[in-house]
Amino acid sequence: MKVAVLDDYLHVALSLADWDSLGARVDVFDTPFHDEEAVVAALADYEVVVAMRERTPFPGSTLSRLPKLALLVTTGPGNAAIDLDAARRQGVTVTATRYFPQPTVELTWALILAAARLIPENVASVRSGGWQVGLGTSLNRATLGILGLGVIGRRVAEVGRAFGMETVAWSQNLRPEDAQAQGVTYVSREELFAHADVLSVHLRLSERTRGIVGAEELHLMKPTAILVNTSRGPLVDEAALLDALDQRRIAVAALDVFDREPLPAGHPLRSAPNALLTPHVGYVTRDLFEVFYRDAVEDIAAWAAGAPVRVLA
Secondary structure, eight states: OOOEEEEOSSGGGGGGSSSSGOOOOEEESSSSSSSHHHHHHHHTSSEEEETTTTOOBBHHHHHTTTOOOOEEEEESSSSSOOOOHHHHHHHOEEEOOOOOOOHHHHHHHHHHHHHHHHHHHHHHHHTTTTOOOOOOOOOOEEEEEEEEHHHHHHHHHHHHTTTTTTEEEOOOOOOOHHHHTTTOOOHHHHHHHHOEEEEEEEEOOOOOTTOOHHHHHHHHTTTTTTEEEEOOOGOOOOHHHHHHTTTTTTSSESSSSSSSOOTTTGGGGGOTTTTEEEOOOOOOOOHHHHHHHHHHHHHHHHHHOOOOOBBBO
């Protein structure tokens, strides 16, 4: 059995789980594939592939060109970049691993605090021999807007309340009584964007939510507002965001996710002075990666024994 472990950017996969227990050849790929041709060329001889979240897409066109593939393991409970219907048609078993949301909640707050207190600018100043740079913003009594009050959104709201923030929320399916049960005030879409001092995005990406933060929503926001996205890049219209940043219609965009990842070297977001960027590290912590890779080994062993676990397709 040949196993491919994909997108191990930090070279940690082999050290975090007992891959030797599988008695298989395990090969690790540590750089992203540029296109479908590269995926097919690299993985043509593998029966098992372990995908790190959605870093490498597996649409039907790719799966149809991998005839030896029998098991596709995704880290996390689901993967929008895998065509599950196509996998079923081709007889490829797709399994998942466990996941917990705390790392993304923590990174969301790291970005909020870094943006509000000008931490990157002040760190850079001290390192270059300078001292204080600019006035920070206090979060106490500011308004935290949550776009999507799911598992992560609720936990982000809890932290906001601990800082003394007023927390408000809206999403397409959110009901006022459900928001109230979480200690959050339900508001309209327009009120969410207009009133938020910090607007944090926590939605699943779908055709309905793609571009849900667009030019109209950005125009509603305060020029002092901080926009945070640790969910999925395409939830925010990238062209509209770049225009809003260029025109200083919002103060900061703090982003961990992007339309294209890794973010191209010459991308204009990289040079936007009011953009605070991290490289999709919301889930990149040792404890969560240990869960991912140990569960992946368990998934492969169970499948090889004829009793697959955590099956998605």
